Amino acid sequence: MNAEAEGFARFVETRERALQRSAWLLTGDWGLAEDLVQTALTRSWPRWELIRRRDDPEIYVRRVLLNTWRTWSRRRWRGERASAAIPDGAAPGDVATEVAVRVAVRGALESLTARQRAVLVLRIFDDMSEAQVAQVLDCAVGTVKSTLSQALAKLREDPRLAELMTFDAR
Amino acid sequence: MQDMEAQLRMLMNIAAGDPPRRVDPDSVRRAARRRSAVHLAAAAAIMILGGAGVALASQSSGPAAPVTGGQPAGPPRYYIVQSFSSAGLSQPTVRATATGAVTSAVRCPWRRPGVAVTAIAPARNMSFFIACQRTAKTGGKPVIKGTRIFRFWISRSGRPAHYSAVRGGELPGLQVIELAAARDGSKIAVATVPAVTQSPAPADIVVISTATGAHAVWHPAPKVAGKVWYGAHSISLTGNGGELVFLAQPRCVRGTNAPPCKVNGGEEVRALSPADRGGQITSSRLLLKQARIMRTSLDYINAALISPDGSTLTLAVVGSGQGLGSGFVRIEQVPASTGTRPRIVYQMNTGNGFLYRMFGSDASGRFFLLDAGPSSGSVNGWIDHGQLVRLKPAAGENLRAESW
Numbered sequence: 061m062n063a064e065a066e067g068f069a070r071f072v073e074t075r076e077r078a079l080q081r082s083a084w085l086l087t088g089d090w091g092l093a094e095d096l097v098q099t100a101l102t103r104s105w106p107r108w109e110l111i112r113r114r115d116d117p118e119i120y121v122r123r124v125l126l127n128t129w130r131t132w133s134r135r136r137w138r139g140e141r142a143s144a145a146i147p148d149g150a151a152p153g154d155v156a157t158e159v160a161v162r163v164a165v166r167g168a169l170e171s172l173t174a175r176q177r178a179v180l181v182l183r184i185f186d187d188m189s190e191a192q193v194a195q196v197l198d199c200a201v202g203t204v205k206s207t208l209s210q211a212l213a214k215l216r217e218d219p220r221l222a223e224l225m226t227f228d229a230r
Numbered sequence: 231m232q233d234m235e236a237q238l239r240m241l242m243n244i245a246a247g248d249p250p251r252r253v254d255p256d257s258v259r260r261a262a263r264r265r266s267a268v269h270l271a272a273a274a275a276i277m278i279l280g281g282a283g284v285a286l287a288s289q290s291s292g293p294a295a296p297v298t299g300g301q302p303a304g305p306p307r308y309y310i311v312q313s314f315s316s317a318g319l320s321q322p323t324v325r326a327t328a329t330g331a332v333t334s335a336v337r338c339p340w341r342r343p344g345v346a347v348t349a350i351a352p353a354r355n356m357s358f359f360i361a362c363q364r365t366a367k368t369g370g371k372p373v374i375k376g377t378r379i380f381r382f383w384i385s386r387s388g389r390p391a392h393y394s395a396v397r398g399g400e401l402p403g404l405q406v407i408e409l410a411a412a413r414d415g416s417k418i419a420v421a422t423v424p425a426v427t428q429s430p431a432p433a434d435i436v437v438i439s440t441a442t443g444a445h446a447v448w449h450p451a452p453k454v455a456g457k458v459w460y461g462a463h464s465i466s467l468t469g470n471g472g473e474l475v476f477l478a479q480p481r482c483v484r485g486t487n488a489p490p491c492k493v494n495g496g497e498e499v500r501a502l503s504p505a506d507r508g509g510q511i512t513s514s515r516l517l518l519k520q521a522r523i524m525r526t527s528l529d530y531i532n533a534a535l536i537s538p539d540g541s542t543l544t545l546a547v548v549g550s551g552q553g554l555g556s557g558f559v560r561i562e563q564v565p566a567s568t569g570t571r572p573r574i575v576y577q578m579n580t581g582n583g584f585l586y587r588m589f590g591s592d593a594s595g596r597f598f599l600l601d602a603g604p605s606s607g608s609v610n611g612w613i614d615h616g617q618l619v620r621l622k623p624a625a626g627e628n629l630r631a632e633s634w
Contacts, residue, residue: 069255080249085242090250090383090392091355091415097253098261105262158244159339159393165245184235185242212234225237 068108085181088166100125122196164220176211250383305597308388309634319346324388330622333388338362349409350633352593356384361406374425376402398443410465413538413593417471432461437504446508455485462511469538474502477534495519496526499534518569537595546589557584559602576613580604592634599632
């Protein structure tokens with residue numbers, strides 16, 4: 061295996077889990093998330109040598125992933141969604157609790173616009189800087205800041221998250 | 231990071247969990263090579279043919295194997311099996327295909343007493359849909375209260391994870407007697423009867439969109455004396471849920487003074503389009519008549535599965551053969567477009583009579599499970615290039631359901 065292929069393999073092995081988790085937060089569906097990541101990596105591999113010379117290949121791959129997601133969202137089905145009925149009798153550490161959190165978070169994220177969801181996932185979940193998020197989304201840093209503020213304001217009012225979070229008094 | 235952002239990050243971390251499958255670099259490079267190979271082959275073909283405008287055909291002369299689009303070479307790593315027990319339905323277990331070792335159990339995330347899995351259907355990426363039925367005691371007698379449909383994935387270590395309730399999957403007052411899923415998970419189909427039904431009854435077919443929860447319902451036509459009537463069983467969906475295929479056994483409805491009615495051709499494989507949003511099962515279109523490919527008097531089609539790409543019907547056929555000791559169980563494939571010229575995938579000679587319990591496939595439509603055998607006992611296994619490879623538990627009589 062040459063150096064380029066080794067580098068790509070190393071990137072995939074170390075980053076595919078994180079990419080899939082981000083993709084799940086965007087799509088709400090594991091099958092779709094895996095397809096999204098597979099597609100983004102498949103499109104990136106032929107340009108890997110060029111990408112490698114950039115500062116951060118992760119930015120490029122995430123940009124391809126986000127653009128692909130936006131294209132698919134306009135065209136495709138959105139996958140199955142959990143019903144509003146949460147299984148009875150949730151208990152700490154139980155699978156029902158995990159399901160309840162997953163249902164609440166997924167539902168809350170669905171209430172955001174595509175851009176708000178993307179900024180939230182990249183900035184909060186993936187812990188990218190505002191500058192990095194702006195590079196991925198190809199927008200200004202100011203846009204990232206204002207979009208994040210709008211997303212957080214919306215989530216602060218979301219009843220699905222209200223039971224799971226505590227907010228500071230304002 | 232602000233407090234709210236920290237809490238949000240924690241919740242997103244819990245919600246995202248662990249991906250059920252890994253993306254591996256070799257599969258990415260292969261996929262990238264295929265993309266460029268398709269483009270190069272198309273360009274080369276045009277050059278070779280000198281622009282004669284002849285379309286290249288990729289089909290063989292017989293029924294083609296279902297399109298898989300980059301699937302793994304071997305069978306699924308795990309399968310789910312549910313046995314009968316003295317207490318009724320046992321909890322399904324997940325077993326490793328290679329060793330038969332039990333890796334975990336499947337349970338219904340429905341926290342009420344009297345809940346059990348009654349049907350299992352596979353979708354892509356080792357995800358499964360399950361029908362969970364709740365039974366309660368009323369006046370000392372068990373009464374079925376209803377059914378809910380859930381979805382989950384099997385992780386690389388063989389453990390079910392990421393359970394979620396399927397939108398539209400709450401079916402109060404109904405029993406689910408069959409469950410099928412589109413490979414992409416966009417639609418599921420259930421054959422349902424009212425919960426109070428005790429004896430075999432004609433089922434409604436309900437196709438549920440998992441994205442919206444919308445139901446499309448097909449009812450059996452009313453039985454009219456002197457007319458042909460049929461119900462539906464052995465349901466399956468194409469990969470994107472665009473078509474639902476089922477088996478039908480047309481019968482004449484008899485009645486005093488009713489005009490004579492004639493049924494010939496034996497069993498039929500028929501198709502419905504979920505885009506029609508429901509109606510009567512008799513609005514289905516005919517794909518295959520049994521008489522075109524086998525004898526109708528002594529042989530039976532027990533199951534019919536449509537491949538994900540809709541090109542191929544795979545049939546589980548049983549029969550007594552031409553003479554004593556000629557019983558058989560046979561798996562055949564037929565093009566869905568013609569319904570003729572079957573290709574035998576597997577045949578088991580069962581001697582005098584046969585036992586047949588179950589037939590199914592994985593979501594790719596390439597790997598088949600079969601539980602069948604001679605009258606003395608059935609064998610549980612999967613079909614590998616014309617051979618039945620045994621799965622545990624080997625004795626098939628006690629199996630109620632199996633899926634992978």
